[in-house]
Each structure stands twice: as C-alpha cells, then as structure tokens.
Amino acid sequence: MSGAPYPQVGVVIPGHNCGATLGACLQALLPLLTSGQVTKIVFVDDHSSDDTRRVAEGFPVQVLSSPRRGAGAARNVGWRAAQTEHVWFVDSDCVAEPDALSKLWRSSAELDAAVVGGSYANQNHGSLVADLIHEEMVARHRAMGRDVTFAITANLLCRRESLEALAGFDESLRLGQDLDFAYRLVQSGSRLGFEATSRVAHFHETRLWSYLVKQARQGFWRMHIYRRHPQRMTGDTYSGLLDYVQPPLALAAFAAPALGMLWGAPVLGVSGGLMAAAALVSCQLPRASALVRSTREGRYWSYVPFGSARALFRGVGMLLGMAAVSTEGRGQRSLTPLERTP
Numbered sequence: 001m002s003g004a005p006y007p008q009v010g011v012v013i014p015g016h017n018c019g020a021t022l023g024a025c026l027q028a029l030l031p032l033l034t035s036g037q038v039t040k041i042v043f044v045d046d047h048s049s050d051d052t053r054r055v056a057e058g059f060p061v062q063v064l065s066s067p068r069r070g071a072g073a074a075r076n077v078g079w080r081a082a083q084t085e086h087v088w089f090v091d092s093d094c095v096a097e098p099d100a101l102s103k104l105w106r107s108s109a110e111l112d113a114a115v116v117g118g119s120y121a122n123q124n125h126g127s128l129v130a131d132l133i134h135e136e137m138v139a140r141h142r143a144m145g146r147d148v149t150f151a152i153t154a155n156l157l158c159r160r161e162s163l164e165a166l167a168g169f170d171e172s173l174r175l176g177q178d179l180d181f182a183y184r185l186v187q188s189g190s191r192l193g194f195e196a197t198s199r200v201a202h203f204h205e206t207r208l209w210s211y212l213v214k215q216a217r218q219g220f221w222r223m224h225i226y227r228r229h230p231q232r233m234t235g236d237t238y239s240g241l242l243d244y245v246q247p248p249l250a251l252a253a254f255a256a257p258a259l260g261m262l263w264g265a266p267v268l269g270v271s272g273g274l275m276a277a278a279a280l281v282s283c284q285l286p287r288a289s290a291l292v293r294s295t296r297e298g299r300y301w302s303y304v305p306f307g308s309a310r311a312l313f314r315g316v317g318m319l320l321g322m323a324a325v326s327t328e329g330r331g332q333r334s335l336t337p338l339e340r341t342p
Helices: 020-033 052-057 071-082 100-109 128-141 158-167 177-187 206-226 231-232 241-262 267-297 297-329
Strands: 011-017 041-047 060-067 087-091 094-095 115-122 155-159 192-202
Touching: 011 020, 011 060, 011 071, 020 041, 020 052, 020 094, 020 297, 041 052, 041 071, 041 094, 052 060, 060 071, 071 087, 071 177, 087 128, 087 158, 100 115, 100 155, 100 192, 115 177, 128 192, 128 206, 128 267, 128 297, 155 158, 155 192, 177 192, 206 297, 241 267, 241 297, 267 297
Parallel strands: 011 041, 011 087, 041 060, 115 192
Antiparallel strands: 087 155, 094 192, 115 155
C-alpha cells in the first residue's frame, strides 16, 4: 500500500485543556491528510476552558464538542462522527512520527488484527522524570510480542466494525478505558496486535508530584477495571504479578509501624515495615539495573526511589478505589477527588 491512499482512515483526537500541545499534534498529522493517507481528522473538545478550541479551529480538521464526560466519551463522539472504515486514535499530547500510521497499517494486514497499537517516543527528553517514564515504558514494549492483551489509545488503529461490536469505550471510566477496551476485545475473540516501531512522541510528565497524583488516579480506576475483568488481576502483556505486589508492599511499609504501636508491639511493627520496604526496593532493582545497562547512564538508578514512590501512590489510589467499588450500587454518593476528571 506504499504511496497509495489508505481506505477510509479517520484520525480521532480527544482533548481537554490541551492548547499547549495540540498544535504540534495536528501539525504532524497534516501531511497525512494532504497526501490522502487519512480521510479526515476529527478533534473532540471535552469542554476545555483554555485556547484548545481556537488552536483546533486553526487547522483543517472537524471540531466537535463533548460535555466534559472524559476521554472515553470524547473518543466515542469522534469515531462515530468520523464514519470511516478505520479509526486511528491519537492523543492530543502526542506528535506522530511520519511513518507511525503506515507501520500500524502494515501490521494490521500482516496479523489480520482487528486493532493494532503502537509505542511512544519521548517529546520531553532531558527531564529525569520524563526519561524515567519513557525508558521504562519502552523496555516493557520491547518485551511484548506482536499479539497482546494491552493497548494504549495514544496510538491505536481500529477497524470500525470492532468499535461498533464493543460499543466503543466505557464512558463510566475516567481512566483506563483503553485497558477495558483491550480486555473486552480479546475476550470477544478478536485479535489485538502490537507494532513497537510505530511511535508517537508523547509529552511525558516532567513534574514528579503531578506524575504521582496521576498514578494514584490510575490505581483508583484500576480497581473499577478489575471489577469488570477479575481475570486480569494477575497481569497482562504489559505488566505482571511483580508490578501488582508493589502497591501492597508500599502500603505495608508505612502502615506496619503504626499498627505495631496501636497493638502494643512497636518493635514488631517497625520490623515488619522495614521488611516490606526492603522487599519493595528489591522489586525496583532489576528494572533499574536494566535501564542503566541499556542507556549507559548512572542517573537511572534513581528508578529505585521513583518506582517505590509510584507504588505507594498507586496503593493509596487502589485502596480508595476498592472502597468506591464496594459502595457502588448502594445509592448516591459524592465523587472523590480521584474520580473527578482533572
């Protein structure tokens, strides 16, 4: 298909208050539109309060609105409006490489896959936080095969018939809609492929605190996903059991001393906390060592405290998520900060 127009590929981009990154995202996609590789670009503004809409309207794209219901709902608005045979989802904080779509398309044909996902490049290279996020993510992607059970909507090519069969994304999930979609797709018997060489450069988070708060929100919504897909509690092709034991270890490291004091056994509590902390640190060492070897940069040993802090924040989010899940169906309740769309 090299050099030929793609049959009915529409690009769908959801966004909320993304004026700072949307211009670069759309600029990278324009050559695909002018060359006929994509039929149209649809941007769905999820009720932004900055200059997002003005930026979008400066490009030859279809601009739609979604009433602040999250990225999943915005994507559903977009793919239904696109009316194309295939839909390529790209996030508003991602800059697609020129061959990102062609590589997804080739893999889709080779694998006869209903959906094919791609990987990331790093738009914020040089920031330690962004580089830690990116190098870990890429290492995990390298270890994935071509048939997967995990997908990211930042770079995802879907057949329209698959979106229709699954009714798109679950709009009740504020985060993790891509995981839920991937799990439902695989469960339906459809093939989910992965092409590591198809990349979009992501504006990874550069501020540690903001990243950790997002991880708490990820942990919160992961509990809602596990309620729907309990079989995935032991892992998928991106993460495994070692990842899932870390949040409990982080929580135990902090809770054990306090519980020891409460139960009149402070020495036992401190000992338990130290053991949990040591186990948590040991979980980070293999990844940290691998990153140092692959990059030949000693600064990646900082992955040890980075990964440990992330486990703690995820653990807090998961605890709150478990509490929220347990109260579902018991009547009206106020949304927690982690449930509200940021």
